[in-house]
Amino acid sequence: GENVEQHPSTLSVQEGDSAVIKCTYSDSASNYFPWYKQELGKRPQLIIDIRSNVGEKKDQRIAVTLNKTAKHFSLHITETQPEDSAVYFCAAGRQAGTALIFGKGTTLSVSS
């Protein structure tokens, strides 16, 4: 079945450094790729998403890149801050009303 692989599973950086999380997906029909941030005990919150007709999208310190040929996409966080510490999930999906397939998550720790 469809699968999304996410790496690394844990990532520790110093405040101000950049963090990169990478995902690969198996379903070539996937055309929607969201990223969620989940703080301890809270719900996953959408932070950025990208569709297959776009190669890169940026929102302040967060950017996502997509390579459809290689079937991988990445989350880039620049100038990390302690409040960026959380678990980040990538996902892949198709049209509305279909399941999102999630990666297993990356625990990001930003130390000051």
Added chain:
Amino acid sequence: DAGITQSPRHKVTETGTPVTLRCHQTENHRYMYWYRQDPGHGLRLIHYSYGVKDTDKGEVSDGYSVSRSKTEDFLLTLESATSSQTSVYFCAISAGGTGETQYFGPGTRLLVL
């Protein structure tokens, strides 16, 4: 928060008992989903609904049933709870311009003893 609430927020039950979790949304979204979240597994889809009385199975549907008799309510039932169903359950809805974006409810933490 996309107007999603879940009840109960926490529940402790015993093996073999039936359990129903409720997801309620106030914004008339067509698509609703139930996921479970377990350490090391991320979020996995249990069932989803694409309208009143229209539901379908997800990746981990065994042991679960759902019902949607009104647009605003999506119920998840564990007919006979087992310890392997101890998990955090999230409801989600699809929204946004093209409808793929999913927003999550606050979650229900279920412990089956």
